[in-house]
Amino acid sequence: MGPAEPLPIRVPVGEGSPRWASRTVQRRVLLVVHNVTSAGRLWDLLPLFHDDFRVQLLVTSTGSSAFQGGVRELFADLELPVLPWEQALSTPVDLAISASFGGELAHIQGKLSVLSHGVGYTKKLGTPGAGSREPTFGLSPEWLLADDGAPFVDGFVLSHPEQLERLAQACPEAVPSAVIAGDPCFDRMLAGRPYRDRFRRALGVRDGQRLVVLNSTWNPEGFFGSGGGQDALPSLLPRLTAELPADDYRLAAVLHPNIWHGHGPGQIRAWLDQALRAGLTLIDPVHAWRQALLAADLVLGDFGAVTYYAAALGTPVLLAADGQGRLDPEAPLAEFVRRAPRLLPRSPLRPQVEEALGGHRPDTTPAEFVTSAPGRSAALLRRHFYALMGLPEPAAPASLEPLPLPPYNPPRTTAPLHVRTRVQGADITLERSTEQPYDAAGDTHLSVHEDTRHPGDLELADLITRAGRADDPRLGGPDLWTAEVLRRHPHCAAAAYVTGPGACTVRVRGHGLYRLTAGSGADADPAAYASSLYAWLANGGTVPARGLTLRVRTAAGTHPVVVDAVDDGDFGGFVAFA
Numbered sequence: 001m002g003p004a005e006p007l008p009i010r011v012p013v014g015e016g017s018p019r020w021a022s023r024t025v026q027r028r029v030l031l032v033v034h035n036v037t038s039a040g041r042l043w044d045l046l047p048l049f050h051d052d053f054r055v056q057l058l059v060t061s062t063g064s065s066a067f068q069g070g071v072r073e074l075f076a077d078l079e080l081p082v083l084p085w086e087q088a089l090s091t092p093v094d095l096a097i098s099a100s101f102g103g104e105l106a107h108i109q110g111k112l113s114v115l116s117h118g119v120g121y122t123k124k125l126g127t128p129g130a131g132s133r134e135p136t137f138g139l140s141p142e143w144l145l146a147d148d149g150a151p152f153v154d155g156f157v158l159s160h161p162e163q164l165e166r167l168a169q170a171c172p173e174a175v176p177s178a179v180i181a182g183d184p185c186f187d188r189m190l191a192g193r194p195y196r197d198r199f200r201r202a203l204g205v206r207d208g209q210r211l212v213v214l215n216s217t218w219n220p221e222g223f224f225g226s227g228g229g230q231d232a233l234p235s236l237l238p239r240l241t242a243e244l245p246a247d248d249y250r251l252a253a254v255l256h257p258n259i260w261h262g263h264g265p266g267q268i269r270a271w272l273d274q275a276l277r278a279g280l281t282l283i284d285p286v287h288a289w290r291q292a293l294l295a296a297d298l299v300l301g302d303f304g305a306v307t308y309y310a311a312a313l314g315t316p317v318l319l320a321a322d323g324q325g326r327l328d329p330e331a332p333l334a335e336f337v338r339r340a341p342r343l344l345p346r347s348p349l350r351p352q353v354e355e356a357l358g359g360h361r362p363d364t365t366p367a368e369f370v371t372s373a374p375g376r377s378a379a380l381l382r383r384h385f386y387a388l389m390g391l392p393e394p395a396a397p398a399s400l401e402p403l404p405l406p407p408y409n410p411p412r413t414t415a416p417l418h419v420r421t422r423v424q425g426a427d428i429t430l431e432r433s434t435e436q437p438y439d440a441a442g443d444t445h446l447s448v449h450e451d452t453r454h455p456g457d458l459e460l461a462d463l464i465t466r467a468g469r470a471d472d473p474r475l476g477g478p479d480l481w482t483a484e485v486l487r488r489h490p491h492c493a494a495a496a497y498v499t500g501p502g503a504c505t506v507r508v509r510g511h512g513l514y515r516l517t518a519g520s521g522a523d524a525d526p527a528a529y530a531s532s533l534y535a536w537l538a539n540g541g542t543v544p545a546r547g548l549t550l551r552v553r554t555a556a557g558t559h560p561v562v563v564d565a566v567d568d569g570d571f572g573g574f575v576a577f578a
Helices: 036-049 071-078 085-090 161-170 172-177 184-202 233-243 257-263 265-271 273-277 289-295 305-312 332-339 349-358 365-370 377-389 456-460 477-488 526-538 569-577
Strands: 027-033 055-061 095-098 111-114 155-158 178-180 210-216 249-255 298-301 317-319 417-424 427-433 443-449 463-467 494-500 503-508 512-518 548-554 557-566
Touching (some): 027 036, 027 071, 027 377, 036 055, 036 071, 036 184, 036 257, 036 377, 055 071, 055 085, 095 377, 111 377, 155 172, 161 172, 161 178, 172 178, 178 377, 184 289, 210 305, 210 349, 233 273, 233 349, 233 427, 249 289, 257 265, 265 273, 298 305, 298 349, 305 332, 305 365, 332 365, 443 456, 443 526, 463 526, 477 494, 477 503, 503 526, 512 526, 526 548, 526 557
Parallel strands (some): 027 095, 111 155, 155 178, 210 249, 210 298, 298 317, 463 494
Antiparallel strands (some): 417 427, 417 443, 494 503, 503 512, 512 557
16 A cells, blocks of 8 residues: 555445444445546536435545546545545445546446546547557547456446447447446536626626636647647747737636646646736636636637537637647547637737637537537436446436536736826726737836736836725725825826725825726726726826716726725825825
8 A cells, every 4th residue: 555545444334334334325336536637527426326325425546647636635525435446446336437447447346337537538548659540548449348358347428429439440349338428517517508607707707808718638739738849838828918908808727637736736826927927817627617618708728628618618719739649530529620720829819819709600510529418417327327236216306516606716917017098088098918019009107016026017117006905904995005105116106906896096196096986887907997097197187076987998898987086184295295
């Protein structure tokens, strides 16, 4: 037993377990985890056994995957009895379910059902350089037959008949065990579609903003990988934040769990630090990636399953990596990759993104081949599992867990933003990005978050911003903080303290203190409202005692902002004459 192996358990299975168990069950179901990726698909299935007092759920890890990071944490969240792999192999069970072929599955003492942890079986996995001779993972004798040449899988779950056709060609011996039972992962996304707006708000996507999701599968030829002939991502990330205005686009990234746990979440954040400070958000690759996909307006992806799911949902896709022969050429995913529009990483990005969004015509083919039984996987899978166990199904309808609403995770941009404005009456047209385009028109100023990585940025700032609670005792509240900022940075003209999703307090040197509040229909970053007020005042505007309403225009729409002057109190003289 290696140091990572848990100790053998004695309850509810193990030596003397009948003496210690509170309940006697009729069936044991063992979930066999290869890595975090496969575990995610098994978690989809848990509700199929809910409320059945006849069934004891158990979990084990084969330990055979190169990607072991995150497995223990998932087990802790699941709170099921964990069997060491050796004990799992020696413990009789009525049903074992795996979402991968790793480990000695043929030696499990019980019925075995295997399902895919992606969009069917699509990727080649064999001897490098074997070309078309490489077997397709999960659809070849290498994976489906035991040493004696006999099939060892009792239930081989497929999501579409086309997979059965390829199985019949590659390994006809396994056809009798095949069952077409849909795709529970996709069914959960289909059920979550009505809540798209909630998922968008959870990511801080504002009305009119477009959410661009970057997605990568895990191997070197993926979008995040450094192989495949070009390593586009390091140079692409800063250009995305530079070319896509911050108020018009929201950026998020969904990375394969094998990337996340293979290199380590801390390393991923270290590599992506500049992009994160520019507003990119990393999505939980186990619990929140489907919600992000439902929220997306565009996916910049590769040949992985997540990109194909996006296309199946009708979302525009631009491929940044095609896998260079990693896919079974007969798989629908391979055909999709051959036809999908490409991202040209060395060409201007904004026109490509706008064309993909504006010219998109949904392709029904991916949805057709993801599953032949949309919305029916729960019923089909439970019927299959209970038949293998020889147990009547529960009377209640089979169902899957709804996708949870993720925690509120808005962008936190601490990189300096170059702000371009044009003032026409009370209308202020505004664009903010991390770099100044060479052909930028209009007046410009620099907006810098107080937590910028480089303190020297604050000495160049025209506007310094921060977000926090109005009663945060550490900052002293908006009035005190804005005064302290202007005192500390004498070359800065304005300071803005964001107190909520539609409100901020702005102090402008030589003008005074103002409260800005989003008007009816407004939904932009309050720091953008602050930039608009600064531009308005810099162009000779004044705020009357009764206040005024500015109209902040971005590509996402027009946002009325109510501006009210506030009595400066003890800070007025300092601000006016400093």
